[in-house]
Amino acid sequence: MTMPETAAEQATHERPPAPLRTETFREARPTIIGPDTPEPPFPILLSGPVQKGFGRGGKDLGCPTANLPDESLPPMSTVTQTGVYYGWARVSPHNAEGKKVLSDVDSVVLPMVMSLGYNPFYHNQQLTAEIHIMHDFGSDFYGHAMDAIVLGYIRPELDYTSREGLIEDIETDKRVALKSLARPDYESYKNDPHFML
Ligand SMILES: Cc1cc2nc3c(=O)[nH]c(=O)nc-3n(C[C@H](O)[C@H](O)[C@H](O)COP(=O)(O)O)c2cc1C
Structure with missing residues (x-):
């Protein structure tokens, strides 16, 4: 069996075009994903501004x-x-200058979905990790420290013929993430020491 290339390996090679999202893919999407307990390589701990x-x-x-x-x-x-x-993320209430900008409700551990890749729909050339936190924040938080724990993989990145198709898949990703994170062995990572630093 050949192992899939890691993102780092992909970054150093010619990348094949991302598969186009099809109706069959949309209809076949499960509502909950991954084993009942996170398995290696998860959890993956990330931190940065x-x-x-x-x-x-x-x-x-x-x-x-x-x-x-x-x-x-x-x-x-x-x-x-x-x-x-998918996983959990927490944003520090303090900005880069140490001023408290976010309220306490905005700086708890929250569910997230993360897109790691080249956003084929937008033809990006560089690998990015973009985290969408499922919460209505009171203000922007650029420059704030963010910690995240990644607990599972939902799907490969796809190319789209319309923006609506991408929006629909992101909405499905969010529902799948929330349902998958509601399982006890995923929920418990909200209290991980990674978020207490
Ligand atoms: C949950 C999620 C799933 C995504 N899936 C894809 C995808 O399959 N294909 C794609 O081209 N971009 C995907 N994106 C990336 C969006 O294209 C990206 O967030 C958008 O380009 C906005 O980036 P920007 O804020 O840097 O402009 C996804 C983003 C999120 C949050």
């Missing part, structure tokens, strides 16, 4: 994302494939 992406996530897709800098990606790129992942 939140960076601005191209800004299309919020405006174009109704799905704002907090990007992690390249320096934060090695734990991900050495072990896994590009695609959509």
Whole structure:
């Protein structure tokens, strides 16, 4: 059996085009994903200051994302494939200058979906890790420290013929993540020491 290339290996090779999303894929999507207990390579712990992406996530897709800098990606790129992942994330209430900007309800551990890849729909050339936290934040939090625990893989990244198709899949990703995280052995990671630092 050949192992899938890791994201780091993919970054150094010519990348094959991402598969186009099909109706069959949409209809066959499970509502809960992964084993009942996270298995290696999960959990994967990530940390870094939140960076601005191209800004299309919020405006174009109704799905704002907090990007992690390249320096934060090695734990991900050495072990896994590009695609959509799920887990938990927490944003520090303090900005880069140490001022408290976010309220306490915004800085608890929250469910997230993460896109790791090249966003074929937007033809990005660089690998990015974009985390969408499923919560309505009171304000922006660029520059804030963010910690995340990745617990599972949802699907490969796909190319789309329409923005609506991508939006529909992201909505499904969120539902799948919430259901998958509600299992006790996933829920318990909300209290992981990674979030107490
Ligand atoms: C859960 C999730 C799944 C995504 N899946 C895909 C995908 O399959 N294909 C793709 O091209 N982009 C995908 N994206 C990435 C969006 O294209 C990306 O968030 C968008 O380009 C906004 O980036 P920006 O804020 O840097 O502009 C996904 C994003 C999220 C949050």
